[in-house]
Amino acid sequence: MKKTEPLASRIRPASLEEYVGQRHLVGDGKPLRVAIENGHIFSFILWGPPGTGKTTLARIYANAINAEFHELSAVSAGKEDIRRIVEVGNSMEPSKGKHSHLQQAGFEFDDLVNNEPPDVKGPKPKVLFLDEIHRFNKAQQDYLLPFVESGRLVLIGATTENPSFEVIPALLSRLRVFILEEFSDEEMMEIISRTGFFLDDKASSWLVEMANGDARQAITMIENTARLYEVVSLENLKETLQSKFLRYDKKGEEHYNVISAFIKSMRASKPDAAMYYLARMLEAGEDPKFIARRMVIFASEDIGLAQPTALVVANAVFEAVRSIGMPECVHNLAHGVAYLANAPKDRSSTSAIGKAIEDAKRSGNLPVPMELRNAPTKFMEELGYGKKDENATDDLLPKKLSGRKYFE
Template structure:
């Protein structure tokens, strides 16, 4: 009788769970998605089948299967499986689990797999408690997190673990899960008698953004609301059942920086459609519009520059207008500026020039100010020779004199042959040739060599600026 009651109690507990919890995969065969590391013959697949799991961190968006995979591992490993949730557990619970694991190891019984869900909720001190036992192999850690571990976890813990990044489930994967839930009479909705129209399931699969929990929850709400009626689960019901999309966006984590990087690179890459999309995504997620405006201003100076000097004015005006208007109207000038910059001719010559000059300042001999350029407004300056032989450019018919202003022959600014800079390029080549001839008697100015397109060494990552996330 006790066994019968236990079975009935377990069944009652199962039915009380939400559909998403009831439909968790029980075996690797039922698990969908993540074939890039869990497909047959892939690394994690081999580790699990050999029961040789090392410490791992499962990182990815909600509803991608991190916890489900950990629970599958719990059922198949020969090790003792211990589960904690970092949102509710503290150092005491962690130490207890580690002490138990150490005793099991010392007595020669089973090893311990410690699963910590929402690991990013642990602060640095709590994470540091794990380090000695993870390093010594007392426990095998499985950490699950929706936050980028390289931002949210201490580096020693990350370095001692292998990170597996979970991708959002595809629409096809979600559609299969929804169909399975409708047909399953034991754990799913198979006993409700409510049919579902294909377009309704397809809608949920596509609008759930790869989140199985969200898709199954919407299906459950919609189907249960139709029990006892003769109505099918149709597209209208699916649209009512799905909650307003909550964009995964951490304003201090990788979602924030990834979206900002995508916006900048889309403007730099001259794609106004992509630029507007990433702008909209950031604003819809609640990003500070002032942060967005600053990215746009930076991009105007860094990636358009003097190829279209108007771009910086447009970006600055958009920033001021956004601050003046507030949201949601501020989205309009921001979009206008992002589109303008995306379609403007591109040049990073100003960025390359200032970074090259800074590199010389930091790593080369500091140049003295030429005597003819020094301040000569005070009494005695002329006696020191300051300002002597300086020639006033406005006295020349062209408003320009081939005068030396640096003291060495060094070129920093190399205009590109696009937009306004094409004119600058031609003018600068002529002036440089004439200045060289003036400062080297007997040299006749000839055609100037074209400027180098190779940027100087920069302290920033290749292809990006240290001043932006792009």
């Protein structure tokens, strides 16, 4: 294979007809399909796991609105890169006609799907695809804001992190957020079949399980295996997995292996192992906020009632990481990891909410016991709101769930 363009790029779908997955967004009548088919112009964020088609959707959308497409990574880009994109060539100014509301910030998405597509004439709109938008700091996001607000840039942000945590409110309020899901096993099989390489059933099944819904990971594995061995067999795939081609990166399999080892080491109260995996992630360039956020989750999920102050410590570590940054926040992370790993563990609250959610889903809107109901009016008091029912049980649960125990 002498082609230098990555396989994932060479087989990238150019239209929705070729696109696999995300039917909740691009199926018939779904919001992104409606926007793409009708050329609606607006800014949005694509939030989802790695390798779920965010870049592909951005390119398909930009092509649909006949836009200039500019791609930046927030890891390495800055204000100067944005300024150059805005200033070079012609930018689309906000429309003065009947569709000007489509260019303004803060519109409702319903405005798009219920109106005729804008008749854009003159200069092409400029689409800025900003990968890992969560890595832009507040000042950089503030710099973006007026260009998005005026329509000089159509922003498409891609992120694996919850945008409500990482995108400033002023910018987020001007963006529609679309949530992408991991590809199913069947969708992964279809994507693998499009690579042009033959894989037997065992190799395909192993690759789908290894990639865990990440299409880019699967395609890269196939490409690297073909470069090394020409034949993409199960044995050769496994050999490639051990090679330098798949060293740790924030979108690769090792990313998930190491964060899993990190969490499980703290869960097992092994501070030395947890500290090692923390170091592995930091040395590989992992976002420290990603690590700290998972520590906050761990404090409630695994330590819980055994040591409630763990959540206070984990939150303090997260705030320190956010305000101090690398490299000094390494000390805050190490402090937090040592504390969490050494803390006693109790998953009773995690287990309890899991059982309660199952009951809530299965049982629906069960009547709340009368004594627990609010009685803001005289009429409601007369109906018995706020008064104890003689036939009610003492556990305060709806009658149908009486006696149910979530905490064993």
